Amino acid sequence: MTDTETRVLSVETIEISDLKQIIPLTDPERPLLWMRKGQGLVGIGEAVRLEFEGPTRMQDAAAAWRELVDAATVTNPVELPGTGLVAFGAFAFSASSAEKSVLIVPRIILGKRDGRFWVTKITVAGDDRPLPRLEPRAFGDEYRISLLPGDEDPGAFRADVETAIQRIxxxxxxxxxxxxxxxxHLPEGSDIRRVLVDLAMGYPDCWTYSVDGLIGSSPETLVGVSNRTxxxxxxxxxxxxxxxxxxxxxxxxxxxxSVKDNDEHAFAVQSVVAALRPHSPHLTWSELPFALKLPNxxxxxxxxAGPLTDRATSLDLIAALHPTAAVAGFPTDAALALIDELEPFDRGRYAGPVGWVDAAGDGEWAIALRCAQISPTGDITAxxxxxxxxxxxxxxxxxxxxMKFRPIVEAFG
Ligand SMILES: C=C(O[C@@H]1C=C(C(=O)O)C=C[C@H]1O)C(=O)O
Known part of the structure; x- marks a missing residue:
């Protein structure tokens, strides 16, 4: 449902005694998933789909989410992050991207966190469709897909890097x-959950996500908001x-x-701190970065981290943060102009925010890295x-x- 009229939602979360694997519960061809270290959320079906585009896509999403939340009736005795009304989201990197940004409210959400388990059912006023069935679905056939250079061969990429160095x-x-x-290309009817299982098992410390065909395992938390922190x-x-x-x-x-890496890192930290400070003046972080070990x-x-001193939701904060120096460069406008000039493709949702938001505005958002977008016709772009x-x-x-392609290349292969 993509029209602008506000939907009236009725939402109920109940605690359940156990939930083993969550990936088999989601849809094989349109999975909705957010997980790390074996816990997280899966969605089944689509109760509401909101689409956004252009320079204000994240601000528009924040405003649309407030409206949807205000019109909803939520019964949620569980009160853990990710319970009650939740939308999964994925946003395009560029203001001029042809790829839509989305917030998707599933019809059913299952979650596990800190040894607790829950089910949330969401119904839209006037929607009489029966709720989807809540049972694991057997995995479809195995497949092996090779990913090959897309818009540029490796030589052309090296030439672009050379040009970028000259400009710097x-x-x-x-x-x-x-x-x-x-x-x-993914053959019709392929079970995308197979790739998600590989990613989640291979990269348990990363956020493994699947939202509207965007799948990946990201090590980078753009922003998390929980209990006003x-x-x-x-x-x-x-x-x-x-x-x-x-x-x-x-x-x-x-x-x-490495002086080069530490300098580059310091700029990325400063860009995040500068964007968050208006909402959290007492941020803290360690003076020196640490080495994060991933399998690749x-x-x-x-x-x-820091306490939030205003009413900003996690959607307001992704709007304030994106794009960070880690995925654009600095100064931001000059870096974005150079990306537009040198990269011969639309990034789509790569390097944009991906995650979820709840009715209180809390949420977890990663930067969509180590990812691929699967189009409705099965075209894969990593x-x-x-x-x-x-x-x-x-x-x-x-x-x-x-090295950065490895998680996704190996999961498809
Ligand atoms: C841009 C990517 O990764 C980003 C760039 C990094 C770097 O240049 O060292 C490290 C982590 C990410 O912030 C990517 O994975 O595509």
């Missing part, structure tokens, strides 16, 4: 994040994992001591990029994109 040296921009894409995990600075214990330790050490990569990471600074080496940046 010339002083046009301080840092720019350049991405490339891979493409493939805001948090974010900033990543910028990357190194491949070593082949053995010694070379792996060496890789981590060279990352945490090391990242420099900083966790930022994306990966890296921050380019004056000291960057085009060959190393290409290698970094290959």
């Amino acid at each position: 040296v010339r002083g046009d921009v301080g840092k720019v994040v350049l991405a490339r894409n891979l493409v493939g 805001v948090s974010a995990r900033v990543l910028a600075g990357t190194m491949s994992r070593g082949r053995d214990a010694d070379s792996d330790a060496e890789a981590a050490t060279s990352l945490v001591t 990569l090391w990242h420099l990471a900083t966790d930022v 994306y990966a990029g890296c921050g380019i600074v004056a000291e960057s080496d085009p060959m190393k940046e290409l290698t970094e994109t290959k």
Whole structure:
């Protein structure tokens, strides 16, 4: 349902005694999922779908969400984050993207968190369809799909990185994040949950998500809001994992001591802090970043947190934060202009916010990284990029994109 008329929703959450695997419960072809470390949310069906586009897509979503919440009747004795009325969302990176940004309220949501389990049923006034069945569905046939270079071959990407370095040296921009894409095709009727299981098992510390065909496992929390506290995990600075214990330790050490990576990281932290400060003046974060270990990569990471001093919802905060220096560069406008000039494709929802929001405005939003968008006709486009600074080496940046493609390439393969 995409019209602008406000829907009147009736929402009821009940606690249940157990919930084992959540992925088998969602729809095989249009799964709605948000999970990390084995807990999270799945959605079944679509009660309401709201679409947004253009420069104010996130502000418009924040306003539309307030209206929908105000008109809803919610019965929710569980009161955990993710209970009651919840929408899953995915937003386009660029204000001029052809890809729609969406908020989707499922008809049923199942959740697990901290050893507690719940079911939420959502009905729309005037919608007499019976609720979808609430039972695990057997997985469809296995498949193996290769993803191949899309709009650019690796040589063209290296040439773009070279151009970006020249522009940085010339002083046009301080840092720019350049991405490339891979493409493939998913046969009709394929069970997307197979890829989600692989991602969730392979990258348990990342946010594994699936919203409107956008799937991935992101290590980067754009923003979380819970009990009027805001948090974010900033990543910028990357190194491949070593082949053995010694070379792996060496890789981590060279990352945490790299001046290039620390400078790049400091800018990314500052961009997040500057965007959050108007809503949370007493933010705290550690002076030095830590090395975050993923199965494929090391990242420099900083966790930022603080109490919220205004009524900002998590949707207001993604609007304030996006795009961070970690996925655009700095200064933002110059970096976005250079991305538009050099990247020969629309990023769609890659590097945009993906996550969920509840009736109180709390929510968890990641940056859509290590991801692919599956179109309604089965076309797959995967994306990966890296921050380019004056000291960057085009060959190393290409290698970094290959490492960042690994989760999604291996999950499809
Ligand atoms: C842009 C991506 O990742 C971002 C860029 C990073 C970097 O340049 O070091 C690290 C983590 C992410 O913030 C991506 O995965 O596509």
